Amino acid sequence: MQVVVPFAAETPKTRLEGVLTRSERLRFARAMLADVLAAIDAAGHEPTVVSTSPLSFDGELESVPSSVSVEIDDRALTDAVDARLPDRGGDPIAVVMADLALATPAALESLFATDADVAIAPGRGGGTNALVVRTPEFRVDYHGTSYLDHCEIARKAGVSLEEVDSFRLGTDVDEPDDLVEVLIHGPGRAPDCLRTFGFALECDGGRVGAERLENPAKEP
């Protein structure tokens, strides 16, 4: 199965700008991408990064598996993914978001092992964090409550739909509150990256959060 990983190389993780500088967000986004690619490779598939601009395979991306290929596509997410969905008789396509820092090979295998025409791992807030499409009758729409929109698109097309129930695939890392999940459950480089930036777990009585203990000098 071809596994597509869309990556916004130039505008990484803008909703983390309150807690990370631009260069930190770039490093962190690349560390999460590296973790996702390693998990897909370990699950036995060859990932294709669909990046908005060329990627340099150094730093956080230095040791990505050799199975990884890159395609440059500067279109919006929906258009870039739609262009890669299967034609009639074509192979299934999986689409895995680049910020699923908790993804493990086992969690991804539960997605790849589905057999419905469309399988979706929903994320927080109605997102579509990971997807498998096995039919030419489906198209994507990542705007808004994409999970509900994708359910509706599948229903109208008369194709079968399966929900993949995974905490790991359901956790995309977009907002400061998500960082704690990376520190607790992240299996790869992303939690090390946050610890390098000075983040650690803190407990305020309710849910545990991620607190920045050291605050490196701000960028100009």
Add this chain to the structure above:
Amino acid sequence: MQVVVPFAAETPKTRLEGVLTRSERLRFARAMLADVLAAIDAAGHEPTVVSTSPLSFDGELESVPSSVSVEIDDRALTDAVDARLPDRGGDPIAVVMADLALATPAALESLFATDADVAIAPGRGGGTNALVVRTPEFRVDYHGTSYLDHCEIARKAGVSLEEVDSFRLGTDVDEPDDLVEVLIHGPGRAPDCLRTFGFALECDGGRVGAERLENPAKEP
């Protein structure tokens, strides 16, 4: 398997006090409890509610399955659960939080079907949302990052531990941001309860949220 559902009958969902009145929080907590009990029953198990005070089986709890029993225990969560963990040779015990409004029979079956000495479905922020204990060598500690604490307790006791990877079991409903998950994915009474209160989905460009469109008169 005995399935224990702890329920704080008198102080329901205090972290929702910014968006729901006390009587609404009580109704909503009871609706979520009813959903959890129905899912456990449909998964083929008999739930025991361990409540801090007597429960009236009317309103949201009117149609709970006849398999439900209630025990009153006003101790703190950790003590009330610890007192019910299996003795040597005793039957396994599952502990399922009363605010898992997204729980389905299938998600619970993935928990009950584990065979490790201890199986944990982690929640957001390091919580322990659902648990199966099959050994007398384990005790619980729900304070702080209970997921990490429970992993450490299992490791020190030398018992086997399995993580149950479920978005549905990983979503406990504590904070206003969690309400959107109930509206999108809740299978039972809880989303109807929120809609009765005037909540609906709204999209602000990032993740979708739950917005209160009508605001009933505040309680005195």
